[in-house]
Amino acid sequence: MPVWWDKLSGRTKDSEANCLEGSSPKNEKKRGKGKRDCEVKSFEEILVLPQSRNSPRNSRDFSAVGRCSGFSGFDSASSLDRAHPLPLPLEPPSDQPGPVGFVSGSGSVSSLSSSGSYDDPAHVLDQNGFRGHVENRVLSPLSRSPGRGSRCISTGTSPIHSRTNVNNLDCSNGKLEDGRNEWHKLPRPPGSIVSPSPSYSPRSPGTPESSGGISSKWRKGKLLGRGTFGHVYLGFNSENGQMCAIKEVRVVSDDPSSKESLKQLNQEIALLSRLSHPNIVQYYGSDLSEDRLSVYLEYVSGGSIYKLLQEYGAFAEPVIQNYTRQILSGLAYLHGRNTIHRDIKGANILVDPNGEIKVADFGMAKHVWIVSSSMLSFKGSPYWMAPEVVMNTNGYSLPVDIWSLGCTVLEMATSKPPWSQYEGVAAIFKIGNSKDVPEIPDHLSADAKSFIRQCLQREPSARPTASQLLGHPFVRNQSTPKATNVNITREAFPRAFDGSRTPTALDMQSSRMNNLDQDDASRLVGVRTFTCPRDNVRAIASSLPVSPPSSPLRRDATAHKNFFLSPPHPSYAVVKSTLTHTNNLVHPFRPNTRSTFDPWHEIPLFRGEAPVKSSSRTLL
Ligand SMILES: Nc1ncnc2c1ncn2[C@@H]1O[C@H](COP(=O)(O)OP(=O)(O)OP(=O)(O)O)[C@@H](O)[C@H]1O
Numbered sequence: 001m002p003v004w005w006d007k008l009s010g011r012t013k014d015s016e017a018n019c020l021e022g023s024s025p026k027n028e029k030k031r032g033k034g035k036r037d038c039e040v041k042s043f044e045e046i047l048v049l050p051q052s053r054n055s056p057r058n059s060r061d062f063s064a065v066g067r068c069s070g071f072s073g074f075d076s077a078s079s080l081d082r083a084h085p086l087p088l089p090l091e092p093p094s095d096q097p098g099p100v101g102f103v104s105g106s107g108s109v110s111s112l113s114s115s116g117s118y119d120d121p122a123h124v125l126d127q128n129g130f131r132g133h134v135e136n137r138v139l140s141p142l143s144r145s146p147g148r149g150s151r152c153i154s155t156g157t158s159p160i161h162s163r164t165n166v167n168n169l170d171c172s173n174g175k176l177e178d179g180r181n182e183w184h185k186l187p188r189p190p191g192s193i194v195s196p197s198p199s200y201s202p203r204s205p206g207t208p209e210s211s212g213g214i215s216s217k218w219r220k221g222k223l224l225g226r227g228t229f230g231h232v233y234l235g236f237n238s239e240n241g242q243m244c245a246i247k248e249v250r251v252v253s254d255d256p257s258s259k260e261s262l263k264q265l266n267q268e269i270a271l272l273s274r275l276s277h278p279n280i281v282q283y284y285g286s287d288l289s290e291d292r293l294s295v296y297l298e299y300v301s302g303g304s305i306y307k308l309l310q311e312y313g314a315f316a317e318p319v320i321q322n323y324t325r326q327i328l329s330g331l332a333y334l335h336g337r338n339t340i341h342r343d344i345k346g347a348n349i350l351v352d353p354n355g356e357i358k359v360a361d362f363g364m365a366k367h368v369w370i371v372s373s374s375m376l377s378f379k380g381s382p383y384w385m386a387p388e389v390v391m392n393t394n395g396y397s398l399p400v401d402i403w404s405l406g407c408t409v410l411e412m413a414t415s416k417p418p419w420s421q422y423e424g425v426a427a428i429f430k431i432g433n434s435k436d437v438p439e440i441p442d443h444l445s446a447d448a449k450s451f452i453r454q455c456l457q458r459e460p461s462a463r464p465t466a467s468q469l470l471g472h473p474f475v476r477n478q479s480t481p482k483a484t485n486v487n488i489t490r491e492a493f494p495r496a497f498d499g500s501r502t503p504t505a506l507d508m509q510s511s512r513m514n515n516l517d518q519d520d521a522s523r524l525v526g527v528r529t530f531t532c533p534r535d536n537v538r539a540i541a542s543s544l545p546v547s548p549p550s551s552p553l554r555r556d557a558t559a560h561k562n563f564f565l566s567p568p569h570p571s572y573a574v575v576k577s578t579l580t581h582t583n584n585l586v587h588p589f590r591p592n593t594r595s596t597f598d599p600w601h602e603i604p605l606f607r608g609e610a611p612v613k614s615s616s617r618t619l620l
Pocket residue numbers: 224225226227228229230232245281297298299300301303304347348350360361363505508
């Protein structure tokens with residue numbers, strides 16, 4: 001559980017106990033005083049409280065208003081805008097890397113409803129049936145120990161195990177003070193991460209724990225970059241020499257843009273805290289201090305693809321192949337967890353000095369959620385945006401990332417995103433209203449062209465999935481041991497690795513290519529004559545997080561639209577029908593099948609297939 005959680009939730013033994021006894025309406029009626037104690041304030045309520053009364057600028061005061069174990073969201077008025085409760089990451093028992101603790105007894109799922117988290121797409125069961133960080137709250141022994149009037153026995157020698165840091169998950173032995181075993185072990189969900197604390201690094205085993213809370217472990221260093229939602233600094237742990245990236249958003253109680261930034265960062269935490277993959281930037285932990293929310297992330301020192309392109313120009317094809325394969329690998333993992341990134345572009349893909357790719361910036365990411373009604377918002381960066389996002393007719397789903405990947409491959413090949421010859425608004429209409437696909441440069445190999453064409457199919461259902469694309473010859477024909485990554489990357493960007501230039505992060509700020517500028521915004525607002533996507537463009541203008549925080553696009557970001565998602569990606573159905581017609585094939589998308597059939601050879605195989613009908617609707 002992050003250090004700040006208790007600050008926010010203001011747990012007391014009594015209130016916690018009442019909360020943990022279950023918060024079903026039935027129980028709440030029974031509990032009387034307990035109900036009052038357990039009353040959950042939305043984060044919005046917390047943020048708008050007058051300074052004189054429980055000022056949120058003072059973290060102690062958060063505790064006075066944020067009772068129990070959660071809050072219902074930043075904007076309780078809108079189910080779409082309902083924020084994710086800040087996640088409660090778990091520290092893995094040091095001696096038990098596999099299983100996680102499970103709280104038995106009264107720390108029931110029903111207590112979770114008080115946080116409103118059931119309404120939250122990021123808290124639904126993933127395809128493996130695991131509940132992500134909602135369950136973390138249940139799983140954490142600490143989430144209930146205070147409420148039971150007991151505290152955990154600390155077995156660690158580090159001050160991290162002190163009582164003041166109970167929320168740092170010090171109950172690794174699963175025992176309460178009185179020696180009772182209060183939790184039992186469950187198998188860890190596949191792909192789940194149970195220890196997103198900064199001291200945990202899956203690729204740096206044996207990292208010693210440091211004293212104090214999460215924030216006290218890290219000293220803030222130089223500015224690495226600025227994003228739409230805050231600043232990113234280098235963090236250094238002077239006890240163990242480890243580095244991290246600290247993404248910070250300021251908490252300003254009555255500032256809507258601060259609220260939006262917090263919401264966005266909160267969403268990023270919610271998703272990232274459940275992910276662990278070599279090609280996805282690793283989440284370490286988070287902390288809410290008096291006036292800012294900080295997220296601790298794996299530090300990726302090479303900068304983004306966008307930045308490398310700005311500095312060194314277009315990449316050679318082997319580099320593109322290598323990076324693309326790694327991005328795909330990250331996407332396949334993400335999509336396998338029904339999560340859409342929604343903002344794949346060079347600026348959000350980081351490269352480490354070994355040439356290892358890390359997909360970053362999950363502020364836009366969403367869990368695909370099957371529900372009876374749905375709402376989607378326009379999100380993404382215009383030049384990388386899939387047509388279905390612009391058109392907003394049938395909703396969208398995982399294939400939007402595949403389109404954006406195609407755009408990113410073009411970006412790597414030309415150092416510019418597709419449609420870059422058009423102004424932002426014109427590009428949006430080009431994407432949404434025309435039948436054109438971006439130009440593919442002649443100098444690319446046939447495999448590269450074929451790969452890009454596959455990604456940039458206007459019909460989302462025709463786009464192969466990330467897993468399928470991993471079998472495409474463009475990325476399949478690589479041997480990519482780590483050393484190869486290093487060599488390819490060193491060769492392509494010698495100065496990035498010889499110390500002759502340390503790229504500054506400030507020059508990473510968004511360019512016109514990445515973001516609509518203010519002029520674009522005014523023009524967007526003024527658009528009246530377009531027929532088809534006019535409403536969509538308006539919605540984009542008001543909800544796209546593609547402009548600087550000061551832009552009216554950001555300040556007036558209120559519009560969201562209701563619509564239903566496309567049916568599930570039907571590529572597998574297409575494959576199935578293909579198999580019916582081509583007897584021998586076992587799996588046409590994997591190399592070395594019995595047939596010599598190459599699914600990537602020609603596109604028409606995927607064309608003209610009607611989407612599989614589905615009655616389910618998906619919420620983003
Ligand atoms: N893990 C990291 N390691 C190193 N640098 C990072 C890391 N995360 C972010 N940065 C730097 O900070 C910059 C801004 O980060 P990021 O894009 O995540 O912020 P954001 O507010 O979410 O941005 P956006 O405007 O794209 O939504 C990046 O371009 C990069 O230079």
